[in-house]
Amino acid sequence: MTRKMVLVDTSKCTGCKACSVACKEWNELPAEKTKLITSYQTHKDFTTKTWTYMTFLEKYEKQSMNWLMRKAQCFHCADPACLKACSSNAIAKTESGFVVIDQEKCTGCGYCVENCPFGVPKVDPIKKKAYKCTGCIERVENNLLPACVYTCQPGALSFGERDAMLGQAKDRLAKVQKTHPKAQLYGEKEMGGTTFLYLLLDSPEVYGLPINPTIPLSLTLWKDVIRPVGGIAVGGAAAAVVIGVFANLFRGNYRQSDEKVENDSGDSDRKKGGKD
Amino acid sequence: MVVNLETKKIPAGRIAEDKVLRFSVGERISHWVHAISFFVLLFTGLGVLSVFFQPAMSIIGGVQVAMVIHRVSAIVFVVVVGMMFFIGNPRYHWRWLKFVFNFTKSDWQHVSAFPKEFFGGHGNYPAPDKFNGGEKINSLITILGTVFITLSGVVMWFASSFPPALVRWAYPVHDLSMILMTAAVIGHMYLGLLHPDSRAAMSGMINGYVSTKFARAHHGDWLERLEQEQKAYDDSEIINHRLDNRGKGSSF
Numbered sequence: 001m002t003r004k005m006v007l008v009d010t011s012k013c014t015g016c017k018a019c020s021v022a023c024k025e026w027n028e029l030p031a032e033k034t035k036l037i038t039s040y041q042t043h044k045d046f047t048t049k050t051w052t053y054m055t056f057l058e059k060y061e062k063q064s065m066n067w068l069m070r071k072a073q074c075f076h077c078a079d080p081a082c083l084k085a086c087s088s089n090a091i092a093k094t095e096s097g098f099v100v101i102d103q104e105k106c107t108g109c110g111y112c113v114e115n116c117p118f119g120v121p122k123v124d125p126i127k128k129k130a131y132k133c134t135g136c137i138e139r140v141e142n143n144l145l146p147a148c149v150y151t152c153q154p155g156a157l158s159f160g161e162r163d164a165m166l167g168q169a170k171d172r173l174a175k176v177q178k179t180h181p182k183a184q185l186y187g188e189k190e191m192g193g194t195t196f197l198y199l200l201l202d203s204p205e206v207y208g209l210p211i212n213p214t215i216p217l218s219l220t221l222w223k224d225v226i227r228p229v230g231g232i233a234v235g236g237a238a239a240a241v242v243i244g245v246f247a248n249l250f251r252g253n254y255r256q257s258d259e260k261v262e263n264d265s266g267d268s269d270r271k272k273g274g275k276d
Numbered sequence: 277m278v279v280n281l282e283t284k285k286i287p288a289g290r291i292a293e294d295k296v297l298r299f300s301v302g303e304r305i306s307h308w309v310h311a312i313s314f315f316v317l318l319f320t321g322l323g324v325l326s327v328f329f330q331p332a333m334s335i336i337g338g339v340q341v342a343m344v345i346h347r348v349s350a351i352v353f354v355v356v357v358g359m360m361f362f363i364g365n366p367r368y369h370w371r372w373l374k375f376v377f378n379f380t381k382s383d384w385q386h387v388s389a390f391p392k393e394f395f396g397g398h399g400n401y402p403a404p405d406k407f408n409g410g411e412k413i414n415s416l417i418t419i420l421g422t423v424f425i426t427l428s429g430v431v432m433w434f435a436s437s438f439p440p441a442l443v444r445w446a447y448p449v450h451d452l453s454m455i456l457m458t459a460a461v462i463g464h465m466y467l468g469l470l471h472p473d474s475r476a477a478m479s480g481m482i483n484g485y486v487s488t489k490f491a492r493a494h495h496g497d498w499l500e501r502l503e504q505e506q507k508a509y510d511d512s513e514i515i516n517h518r519l520d521n522r523g524k525g526s527s528f
Contacts, residue, residue, distance in 0.1 A: 085447075088339075089327050107339045109324055114435060114443045128340055216441075222448035230455030237459040240394070241466040248396040253472040 026147035079192030082112035098135035383409030403496030
């Protein structure tokens with residue numbers, strides 16, 4: 001299957017939240033008690049049972065309000081930090097470009113939670129498993145649209161081949177920039193190119209998104225430097241011990257040392273470590 | 277200073293005929309609590325860290341159980357050994373710190389000559405004090421590794437209470453500390469159990485005593501100092517308590 005893409009065109013979004021309802025329904029996620037966070041926003045963050053939610057932002061500029069809405073969900077990075085951080089090989093990337101967690105393998109260590117630059121995965125403290133948006137991979141692989149895309153009424157979400165969708169996104173951006181000069185695409189290059197790509201009406205930081213999301217340096221250092229070098233160090237120590245045992249056997253030092261315990265008067269040992 | 281500390285309170289009885297007390301009861305408790313909890317932590321930690329070791333966790337009932345054991349033994353690892361620096365007769369612990377953080381030129385000479393000896397040859401270096409250069413390095417790795425693995429472990433345990441950037445750095449720090457201590461313990465166990473010359477030191481961690489013969493060969497400066505101190509003490513005993521015979525000084 002070729003690389004797919006979901007374009008989240010925030011210029012068309014009306015904030016109806018049907019996408020988050022569709023997500024709950026298809027993925028059989030129970031509703032959670034919510035409260036008003038800001039504007040029309042009712043979810044503060046992802047939870048193990050809420051994989052997508054709407055953010056609302058009222059931005060006042062030149063005596064007028066810009067109502068910025070964004071559907072938040074996993075970006076499904078081409079170069080996912082969560083996958084690199086996972087200690088139990090529970091996170092995989094599909095050919096279609098979706099990043100999925102295998103809860104059978106997941107141990108709930110939470111390394112993905114801490115390393116995701118967008119704070120997407122969440123660990124269920126009772127089940128000890130990490131959860132996040134699956135991109136409705138089971139639908140996609142059966143030629144259906146992801147539930148959120150399928151349900152979106154104003155056409156803010158569209159799904160297709162990545163190359164074609166990217167062209168579509170750029171055409172749309174040119175149009176939107178006439179009314180929103182700060183509008184930009186987010187996810188074309190970020191994290192190797194994300195499968196959920198945004199057309200934002202303002203700069204990413206206004207939406208609370210990192211301007212230049214990367215795999216944390218600490219993670220690269222850990223997995224690509226400390227791990228292999230450390231393996232060599234521990235292996236080297238073990239090899240030195242094995243060689244040491246054989247070298248001592250070969251030199252007959254074991255027999256000699258047993259005799260020493262029996263017969264030596266002590267002074268002859270002074271040659272070792274003593275000032276000659 | 278070191279000399280004074282060593283002779284305070286138990287001036288006599290460190291050298292008893294052909295053996296000499298090297299490690300106090302407290303030191304031995306610390307060592308073995310630390311050693312056992314280290315291996316429990318290593319085993320359970322590897323189960324969380326790597327898929328290669330994960331199947332082995334079925335011995336103790338799975339990764340989730342391993343995580344609980346990891347945290348319980350972490351408390352033992354830190355709290356018990358930490359407490360030994362303050363309860364009982366902690367002088368030995370502090371003096372050990374003083375020794376290992378005082379890395380001298382002769383320690384370097386020992387370290388550079390030691391590889392030969394490690395593989396069964398003979399290295400030439402000045403007679404070490406109570407701890408030689410290699411032992412000091414092993415101690416330093418253990419002390420610094422313990423401090424860093426503990427601090428990073430606390431951050432990882434209570435990850436939600438710390439900023440994500442700090443938690444992200446805690447992982448490589450925890451891993452690196454583990455790697456250094458594991459490499460060190462492999463060499464440490466070889467020298468304590470398998471190396472024909474240095475394994476004579478093992479009894480020091482079991483009943484506290486090493487043979488004076490071993491002490492003279494491997495820690496000449498230390499034994500010499502103890503002998504002088506004991507002699508000085510015995511002499512003063514004779515002057516102060518003329519009615520007491522010499523035997524008393526060294527028999528308790």
